[in-house]
Amino acid sequence: MNKPKNLCRVCNSIIQNIFDFGEMPIANNLMLMDNETYIKNEYKYNMKIGVCINCSSLQIINVPKKELMFNDRYAYFASESKFMKNHFTKLGSKLMKLMNKEKDYILEIGCNDGIFLKSFADNNYKHVGIDASENVVEAAKNDKINAICKFFDEKTSLEILHSYGKAKFVVITNTMHHIENCQSVAKGIETLLDEDGILVIEDPYLLDMYKIGSIEQVYAEHNFIWSLHSYKTLFEKYSIKLFDVEHFDTHGGSMRYFFSKKNLKETNIMQKYINLELNNKIFDINTFIKFQKNCKKICKELYNFVVSKSKEGKIIAGYGATAKSATTLNYSNIDQNLISCIYDSTPFKIDKFTPGSHIQIRDAKLLSKDNPDYTILFAWNHKNEIIEKEKKSKTIWVEYIPELKLTYEN
Ligand code: DWN
Ligand code: ZN
Numbered sequence: 075m076n077k078p079k080n081l082c083r084v085c086n087s088i089i090q091n092i093f094d095f096g097e098m099p100i101a102n103n104l105m106l107m108d109n110e111t112y113i114k115n116e117y118k119y120n121m122k123i124g125v126c127i128n129c130s131s132l133q134i135i136n137v138p139k140k141e142l143m144f145n146d147r148y149a150y151f152a153s154e155s156k157f158m159k160n161h162f163t164k165l166g167s168k169l170m171k172l173m174n175k176e177k178d179y180i181l182e183i184g185c186n187d188g189i190f191l192k193s194f195a196d197n198n199y200k201h202v203g204i205d206a207s208e209n210v211v212e213a214a215k216n217d218k219i220n221a222i223c224k225f226f227d228e229k230t231s232l233e234i235l236h237s238y239g240k241a242k243f244v245v246i247t248n249t250m251h252h253i254e255n256c257q258s259v260a261k262g263i264e265t266l267l268d269e270d271g272i273l274v275i276e277d278p279y280l281l282d283m284y285k286i287g288s289i290e291q292v293y294a295e296h297n298f299i300w301s302l303h304s305y306k307t308l309f310e311k312y313s314i315k316l317f318d319v320e321h322f323d324t325h326g327g328s329m330r331y332f333f334s335k336k337n338l339k340e341t342n343i344m345q346k347y348i349n350l351e352l353n354n355k356i357f358d359i360n361t362f363i364k365f366q367k368n369c370k371k372i373c374k375e376l377y378n379f380v381v382s383k384s385k386e387g388k389i390i391a392g393y394g395a396t397a398k399s400a401t402t403l404n405y406s407n408i409d410q411n412l413i414s415c416i417y418d419s420t421p422f423k424i425d426k427f428t429p430g431s432h433i434q435i436r437d438a439k440l441l442s443k444d445n446p447d448y449t450i451l452f453a454w455n456h457k458n459e460i461i462e463k464e465k466k467s468k469t470i471w472v473e474y475i476p477e478l479k480l481t482y483e484n
Pocket of ligand 1: 150296438459
């Protein structure tokens, strides 16, 4: 029998060069240790990733069922970072200026706890937020945001169209890469986006991930890492055209994409990034292979550091029980035997245990009391905010992306 080929979910070409991570848990599936059966039956899947050299998208081959990742126990509350709150409030201010308060409304797909829509609610702009995780939707509703709990797809788009009409703006930040059926979402946006409307997407950028070796950007729920070329391939099928981009350092390097149904002139900055992608050979399989080798080196370096310090009897903790770190910890076999705990400020995460590696999460307030010898900055993308907040701590910070580095600032 012929082995079925792995086909790209964007352009249907064959996915190349599979990188097999072995059995992995769901990155945000935090554990309660008092429930032994739950731990024993912890859900694992075989995480394999590959790249499509036709459209350049990097993707997980077999994605776990979406209900296992997005549900009433979703652990990530985006508003936990003041910096990110500010980042999205700035985007909101720009878009509000372009809206007619009487007529227009904005739709956000993946609104989480309302981090972006909050300013629209506060200023009485018409808005709708949709998110598949009940607990974060509850948090958004408590903040007076008009949020609904559903997966967004072609079918939901018709329901929204029926209730609200066409949207002036559709915004999707740090969510599009969560969605396995990207075709259904693109079709839904085609249905809902006004002829004069703008689609704004923002998520971690492929070139940055290649550059810094942040393999951690891939896990179940980040099942795609997008680029200008792969987004163009997807949305052009639905007559939605990319015309501008904006690059940010957030989350290790993110791209904000602007699309329209109109034939708007492509900006110079968009041309610059199109060329940058070509010059950095995103369609060359060797780029992916080089990245793969670099990631293995980063994981090995971190593992060796943790093992050697642990043999010296040092206390090693982590900071930021991030979804990302689930990939590094599980792939590198770093678990509760090597890491004492991970500090985090998210109330939902405190006292739970990390997936697969079963490391206890402790209230971030305790770091400056505990003062572990070393603290690995798993939330490396929030470095400035965290180091500033934790100035009192005597710990030695450990960074591992793009390479192992100790920070003796405290
Ligand atoms: O797309 C996604 C991104 C945006 O966020 C999701 N799939 C899930 C999530 O990924 P992550 O968990 O890797 O994201 P962060 O933003 O790197 O997580 C930071 C963690 O650190 C949070 O648990 C909150 C915590 N934190 C803290 O304890 N003190 C963060 C800050 C800024 C702090 O000061
Ligand atoms: Zn493809």
